[in-house]
Amino acid sequence: MAVDTTQPEYWLNWRFLLCALWVYSCMALAFFLIKKYEGASSPDSNGDDGGDREEALPRVRPGVVYLEDCWKTCLEGIHPGWLLAFRVVAFFVLASLLVVDIITERFPLACDATCPASFLVSMLN
Structure with a gap:
């Protein structure tokens, strides 16, 4: 009953191609969004919307996640x-x-x- 995944017919069909295309397009979109909004050269990476205000958050390197951020939600309305x-x-x-x-x-x-x-x-x- 199990499908033999060692046969080329399993990998060379339209269903697998469609699934691979879906997964890789999502990965490419995620990579683009991460590079755009989390990169070191992005103007929004320090939280001041590109402005040079005194009350702007200090600039930290991209990818820094603090311990308390792991359990918080992005939406303020969710308790x-x-x-x-x-x-x-x-x-x-x-x-x-x-x-x-x-x-x-x-x-x-x-x-x-x-x-x-x-x-x-x-x-x-």
Whole structure:
């Protein structure tokens, strides 16, 4: 049932080309935006919109991320508690999907459509 990825027919088809084109175009757009707005020579890199005001933020090298910036959101309207709750819920959803995937791939004959719950009960006993 598994697809053999060593065959050239897998790689030389229109679906793979379309997917590769999509991924590489997104990468190129991200590279362009990072170079434009995060580069050392960009006028907006110090936060003063290109002006020379006294209250402008000090210029730091591009790519500097402070520890408190890792957990903050860019939008001021989102409370950090909601962001934490979203991350906790997402963690548990993805962890449960991973556990189900491990169980079904590790024991494929025991997990069939007729009685998946009985397998889990027998594992716990």
